[in-house]
Amino acid sequence: MGDFNAKVGDERVEDVVGPSGIGTVNERGSRLIEWCQINDFIIPNTWFQNHPRRQWTWKSPGDRSRNKINYILIQKRFRNSIKTSKSLPGADCDSDHISVMCKFQIILKKLRKAKIILNSKWTY
Template structure:
């Protein structure tokens, strides 16, 4: 599989750094402990366009790619799970706003990452398409609200995906899995 840009969540490294990994370039932003952390991995060609980057927090990193006719901003996020306090979630959205402020208004901005959200399978204005999955959860509602305010769309809900199968365990002691069609 050939990938130009790969967003990473739960990198679990401390600090922030840019490094070469073979022919790839990795930028990452971590905290003070080996928890959380986000990164973006670029192939050799895309890395040549990396103009600048900024570690925002252990949940947000932003990279600016120099492109024509417009530059491209990539914001990698790792949103707290439903078990997290609302204060932590709101801090994350503040960090995303800070990352957006690092970019220019005319830049094309793409937010990627682990949103720990289920946005449902029903259209929500021009934000959620008809091919989402499941029922909207609390984090999904917050993500939809943020996208509406900031004029973003959740792109993976606009394209029909291959039907997903659920996996079930055969019995508590049997760790083999079977497909449930």
């Protein structure tokens, strides 16, 4: 999770970037996408279609442009655990960046220890 200052665009790229991004890809965005492909990560912010004010994460001074440059990255194996991802424009965090949240649900499997039974009678 972090401020990558990367624009990944609104076009789907394999299983990494979804169709709900904003704008076009920049150089940092292409490097982030490449890193995600190599390390098996996805960008959930781009997979959920939200209201436009719930998509952008940065507003330029003077409110001339709005971009999505903050992302949450999750490993592909946890893809089905993600319920929603959106920005929270009303949160007061004293920054020109908007907070991003992701709801997910993980079901953990309880591992049981194997019982070791030792036979006290050894036969030769």
